[in-house]
Amino acid sequence: MIVVDSALVVATLLIAIGIYGLLNSKNVIRVLLSSEIILNAAILLIFSMSALVGKSYTPLIFSVFAIGMALTEVVVAFASVILYYRQKGSLEVD
Amino acid sequence: MLFSILALATALFIVNSKNVFYSAVSLAFLGISVAVLIADINPAAYSLYSAFHLILYVGATVVFLSISLVMFRGLEVKEVKTPWAPSLAIVAAIAFFAVLVLSTSSITPSGTPEQLNLAVVGEKLISQYWFPTFILIVALLTTMIEALSLARRD
Secondary structure, eight states, rough: HHHHHHHHHHHHHHHHHHHHHHHHBHHHHHHHHHHHHHHHHHHHHHHHHHHHHHHHHHHHHHHHHHHHHHHHHHHHHHHHHHHHHHHSSSOOOO | HHHHHHHHHHHHHHHHSSSSHHHHHHHHHHHHHHHHHHHHOOHHHHHHHHIIIOOOOOIIIIIIHHHHTTTTTTOOOOOOTTTTTHHHHHHHHHHHHHHHHHHHHTTTOOSSSOOHHHHHHHHIIITTTTTHHHHHHHHHHHHHHHHHHHHHOO
C-alpha cells in the first residue's frame, strides 16, 4: 500500500502544480501544457484508487478513452492556437 | 521514488520554463514518469496501460506538440506574476488531498487485484463499451483529417 499512497501524494502535488501553471501564465501553450499535467495526475489517481479497491479492467478501459480523447483535444486545441497566432501574431492572451 | 521526483521536477520545469518548446519536450519526461509510476502500482495488471501511455501519449501527443511548436516564432513566455497563484494552488492541493483521504477512509483495501487478460479487455471494448470505442475511433479519424488540413494550409 505504500506504493499506492506515494502515487496519491504525487498525483495531488501534480494537480497543485498544474493549477499554479494555469493561474500564473497568459501564454496559450503554457495553459495547454498545465492542463496536460492535470490530466496525467488524474490518470495516475484513477489507477491508485483502483488498486485500492482491487479493480483492474475499469480503470484501464477508462484511461484508454481518456488518453485517446486527450490526443484529440491537443490537436483541436493546437488548431485553435494556430488560428489565434495567425490573427494576433502572438501566443499571449489578454 | 526516483520517478516520483522526476515527475514533480519536470512538472515544475513545465510551468516555470521561459521557453514553451522546452516545456513541451519536458512533458515527454512527465509522461514517461507517470507511465512508470502506474506500472509500479501493480505491474501484473497495469503494465499494459503503461505501454499504451508511452506509445500514445509520449509517442504521439507530446511529439505532435513539440514538432508543431517549431512553426511559431517568439516562444519565450512573458512572465505574469499572480501573487495569489501559489497560495491558491497549495490550498487546492490540501483541500483535494483531504477530500481524497476522507473518501478513501471507508474503503477496505483489497489484497488481491484482478489479473489482467488482454482478450477480456478487447472483448469488453467491443461488447460492453462499444459506443465510447466508436466515438474514440471517429474522434481519432477526425484528428487525423484535421492534422492533414492544418499541414496543407498556406
